[in-house]
Amino acid sequence: MPVCVKQRASSPPKMRSAEKRPVSLRTASEGHVVGEFPALGGPCEVLLDMPDPEAARYLVGLAAGEAWRIESRYSRYNAGGVVHQINNANGKPVTLDEESGALIDFADACHRLSDGAFDITSGVLRRAWKFDGGNRLPSPAAVAALLPHVGWGRAIWNRPVLQLPFGMEIDLGGIGKEYAVDQAARQLAAAGVNNALINFGGDVFALGPRANGEPWMVGIDDPRATGKACVRAVPLHRGGLATSGDARRFLKRSGKRYGHILNPKTGWPVQGAPRSVSVKASSCIDAGMLATFAMLKGSDAEVFLEAEGVEHFIIW
Amino acid sequence: MVLRKLLACLMAAEALSGCAMQQVQPWEKDLMAKEEMQLVPDRIEEFFDSRVFFSREGAFGGKGVGGGGCGCN
Amino acid sequence: MQLTNKPGNGQTENGQPEKEKGASVRSLLSAASASLLLAAPLAHAVDASDQTWRIDAGALRYSERGRINVSELNFRVRNQLGEDDAVSLRADYDSVSGASPTGAVKTQTTSSASGGAPTATFQAARTAVGVDWETSVSPDTRLTLAGDTSSQKSYGSAGLGASVARDFNQRNTTLVFGAGYSVDTIRPTGGIRAELAANDTAPIRTASEKKDQVDLQLGVTQVLTRETLLQLNLVHSSASGYMTNPYKIVSVVHPVTGETLSYPALTEKRPDKRDSNALYAQVNHAFTSGILYSSYRYFQDDWGIKAHTVDFKYRQPVTEELYVQPNIRMYTQSAADFYRSMLYNGETPTYASADYRMTKMHSFAIGLKLGYKPSSGGEFTARVEAMRQDGELHPQDAIGVQKQTDAFPVLEAVLFHIGYTLSF
Structure with missing residues (x-):
């Protein structure tokens, strides 16, 4: 019998500072071990098909350690982290380490591949937009006032040196969780694991099928009843699965729905974007970026994903 | 032969450890x-x-081979 | 709510890649993500295999009450020459001085029990060097070749060894086959006295003597559980040549009174062949915080010696950086067939030795080690160990006045050892 894992539409993590964070372990009725811990702004779980809870505890700890390491380095809120350092450089250049440089390179590539739609500097727009399910839209003037501080093209990036103009910020929330999933998967793979599933707040990677050869069943969250219902169960043998969506984060005004996916060029939500896009790809980060790119295409999301030839599930 | 007896001992211990224990992953x-x-x-x-x-x-010995004598007094 | 669901044309359910069809963003993305994911090191990659060099250095001071003192320095360096090869060099220097029991009985003509056993004083310095080469023959097979040589004024030794270790059962089982060969050369100052001849008038040979030894090892290491490791080793040694200790003598006493009178003591004589077997078992067990190392060795040889050794060490972390390791060791052996605490005047034995190492005896050692591993790297250790050997003070073959004397030279020794290890 396949295992169902609920996958929520991912939201940019609200990273928590270091507090007491437990790893809890339980054995599911299906026989696999489920390790749970909070990280990257949400619940995380690692599913391991092995009988020995002690070994499972070690492996879950390995994955959790990676999640917490990435969270502490790349959370905007962690004053000791790299992103905080970049955002508080006040226009001065910052020299990055190898891993951070690779992340910025990747974000730079995503900016190019999405024709500027994916932009790690667009987080500044959140000062105007409060996606709380209410109906208060920002004034066009308030949005326009922020636009000069948005645009990756304004940053000077010569790896390993990054210089942001004064007043600009970056936010790796759109990459970090998927990146953490893939890095945790690398850790587990290096430890010899080949029957496990990693799910960090809805971003998923399977390191191989269950021990009996059956796929893990990943449930796609119903954006209308998030956390309560699954609209579909997706079998996953190996590889990444990520979902991008607006779940609870949208505004409604005069019957019109404003999703939380913002166009960095206009500062306004992308029109006609689906409620949720799920994509399967060889890695979690590929799946996550393709889902995000599709959201940014608005009503063309499906056309884009079909042209890319990836397996996908869209909820409009 | 004592040697043969010891060898049999060693094999028995190995068979025990091989069968009774679950493989460590x-x-x-x-x-x-x-x-x-x-x-x-x-x-x-x-x-x-x-x-x-x-x-x-x-x-003397038992842990392995190699190492020259030492001519200790 | 409308749900669309389109299987991709790029991947099948099992993740098998199909033919690309103009998937430009996807393929460029996956190239970018591949280089991203490889940029970060694996978090737990900082193990010993990552480090190229390892240095161990140690100094020992070993002192026996009323007998010898040994000062010894040991240094070894290991260099990983890539994935598959490593070379180690060892150098060892020691200096021994003091007195060693000759094997002679204590008394001459009186029955006084006072005073220690007769000893001979000596001084010797020894240097030894060795080299090991370890190489991977295949992913689960390792070959180690070793060579070493040591020399001191009256004794030289050279040895070669080879062993092959092969892993089975997902590296839970390792089988080891080893073979070693060594040649010792004995050339005492002033020549070698004829055996079982009067110590003071014996003819002296100036040629050196040789002893060679072949060791064969069959071993298995088994990971029993996540916390427990077992090693079983069987080592057979076959030695031939000159194994007499040219400095040891056997007293000759009157067959009735036990008095030594004016009988000269004889130089000892041992067989020129020795076959021995050692079965060694070691278990390492990790508890929640500490580690217990237990070992047992059974030894027997065709000289008639049977010996049991048990050894326990327990390593307990005190802080992140500090650990303590108490240890205890017990040893007991039976006498060699040719052991004689004394000879009776007129006897002509084939072999005889009064060396305390050939008699029935037991020894007990207890020690404590402190280890300090600063987070900056390296490890310092300091160890102290006390040892005591006891044997039969009144052996059955003692006669007459010899029954009143203490035949066994009780040994009490203290060992201090400091060490430093660094990997980089």
Whole structure:
């Protein structure tokens, strides 16, 4: 019998500072071990098909350690982290380490591949937009006032040196969780694991099928009843699965729905974007970026994903 | 032959350990990988001890081969 | 709510890649993500295999009450020459001085029990060097070749060894086959006295003597559980040549009174062949915080010596950086067939030795080690160990006045050892 894992539409993590964070372990009725811990702004779980809870505890700890390491380095809120350092450089250049440089390179590539739609500097727009399910839209003037501080093209990036103009910020929330999933998967793979599933707040990677050869069943969250219902169960043998969506984060005004996916060029939500896009790809980060790119295409999301030839599930 | 008896002993122990125990998986080797879990965690301690006891007792060896004699008095 | 669901044309359910069809963003993305994911090191990659060099250095001071003192320095360096090869060099220097029991009985003509056993004083310095080469023959097979040589004024030794270790059962089982060969050369100052001849008038040979030894090892290491490691070793040694200790003598006493009178003591004589077997078992067990090392050795040889050794060490972390390791060791052996605490005047034995190492005896050692591993790297250790050997003070073959004397030279020794290890 396949295992169902609920996958929520991912939201940019609200990273928590270091507090007491437990790893809890339980054995599911299906026989696999489920390790749970909070990280990257949400619940995380690692599913391991092995009988020995002690070994499972070690492996879950390995994955959790990676999640917490990435969270502490790349959370905007962690004053000791790299992103905080970049955002508080006040226009001065910052020299990055190898891993951070690779992340910025990747974000730079995503900016190019999405024709500027994916932009790690667009987080500044959140000062105007409060996606709380209410109906208060920002004034066009308030949005326009922020636009000069948005645009990756304004940053000077010569790896390993990054210089942001004064007043600009970056936010790796759109990459970090998927990146953490893939890095945790690398850790587990290096430890010899080949029957496990990693799910960090809805971003998923399977390191191989269950021990009996059956796929893990990943449930796609119903954006209308998030956390309560699954609209579909997706079998996953190996590889990444990520979902991008607006779940609870949208505004409604005069019957019109404003999703939380913002166009960095206009500062306004992308029109006609689906409620949720799920994509399967060889890695979690590929799946996550393709889902995000599709959201940014608005009503063309499906056309884009079909042209890319990836397996996908869209909820409009 | 004592040698044959010892060999039989060794084989029996090996068969026991092979059948009765569940295979330890690669990801369960975190403890085994530690330096202090190696067969000889401190090589110099091992060396000094073997020298002292070799030169003061009639029995010797058992841990391996190699290493020249020492002509200890 | 409208749900669309389109299987991709790029990947099948099992993740098998199909033919690309103009998937430009996807393929460029996956190239970018591949280089991203490889940029970060694996978090737990900082193990010993990552480090190229390892240095061990140690100094020992070993002192026996009323007998010898040994000062010894040991240094070894290991260099990983890539994935598959490593070379180690060892150098060892020691200096021994003091007195060693000759094997002679204590008394001459009186029955006084006072005073220690007769000893001979000596001084010797020894240097030894060795080299090991370890190489991977295949992913689960390792070959080690070793060579070493040592020399002191009256004794030289050279040895070669080879062993092959092969892993089975997902590296839970390792089988080891080893073979070693060594040659010792004995050339005492002033020549070698004829055996079982009067110590003071014996003819002296100036040629050196040789002894060679072949060791064969069959071993298995088994990971029993996540916490427990077992090693079983069987080592057979076959030695031939000159194994007499040219400095040891056997007293000759009157067959009735036990008095030594004016009988000269004889130089000892041992067989020129010795076959021995040692069965060694070691278990390392990790508890929640500490590690217990237990070992047992059974030894027997065709000289008639049977010996049991048990050894326990327990390593307990005190802080992140500090650990303590108490240890205890017990040893007991039976006498060699040719052991004689004394000879009776007129006897002509084939072999005889009064060396305390050939008699029935037991020894007990207890020690404590402190280890300090600063987070900056390296490890310092300091160890102290006390040892005591006891034997039969009144052996059955003692006669007459010899029954009143203490035949066994009780040994009490203290060992201090400091060490330093660094990997980089």
